[in-house]
Amino acid sequence: MKNLCIGFIGAGNMANSLINGLLGQGIEPESIVASDIDNSKTERLRRESGIRTASNQALVDEVDVIVLAVKPQILARLCQDISLHSRRKLVISVAAGITLAKMESWLGSDTAIIRCMPNTPASVGKGVSGMIANANTSKSQRALATDLLTAVGIAVWVDNEREIDAVTAISGSGPAYYFLFLEAMQEAAREIGLPDDTAKILCLQTAIGACELANSSCDSFGELRREVTSPGGTTEQAIMQFESGGLRELVQKAITAACDRSKQLAKG
Secondary structure, X not given: OOOOOEEXXXXXXXXXXXXXXXXXXXXXXXXXXXXOOOHHHHHHHHHHHOOEEOOHHHHHHHXXXXXXXXXXXXXXXXXXXXXXXXXXXXXXXXXXXXXXXXHHHHHOOOOEEEEEEOOHHHHXXXXXXXXXXXXXXOHHHHHHHHHHHHOOEEEEEOOOHHHHHHHHXXXXXXXXXXXXXXXXXXHHXXXXXXXXXXXXXXXXHHHHHHHHHHXXXXXXXXXXXXXXXXXXXXXXXXXXXXXXXXXXXXXXHHHHHHHHHHHHXXXX
């Protein structure tokens, strides 16, 4: 990727996460160009990270890889306002719910397009991205996209676009679920007498440790949970409250709602 120029149209949270992750992996700031309708966002990025900024069309004309990181609701107009003079360019869209077919209709049926759903932990090199490519995307372009996304975490290819909607609901939106649970744990810790700073450390390190343990273990999540849950102990009491309160059903309902919303966005 050292000789490539990567452009980000849209400078919101996701673009910031990917840009910061790439910079953290040693990509030169001069190799990254950003544009946004809000000039203050690109100016802040330029000032803080040293990347370059440009208009949408100037960016498209210069870069090798175009990352479309705008809200799904404005992607159609954006695509129709830019001109791809070279069909050798690779377009990567991180807009939730927008299908490959729709992007082909806006950008040209012979455009190489990858639909991707990353997540914000990419900013610290811990992201995970699901990807699917259209028929115009070459093996080398798929490999390039893999290199780009694995520079900021893990990348997986899925077999069909329905799975991208599921990826969106699980990992794309997933960081917010964990933040909500950490928020709730910290509030509960406060209620039982712990200072906020102590509660934050305990909640964060417990989450980090549990995830590291799960990642290094061959045991299922359920088996790991049962190992911690001694009969008649404190953990069992807490788990019983979660189970009787319908935690599993609520999680299923929430993730289904996120997946359904991704499908709705595809319909416009």
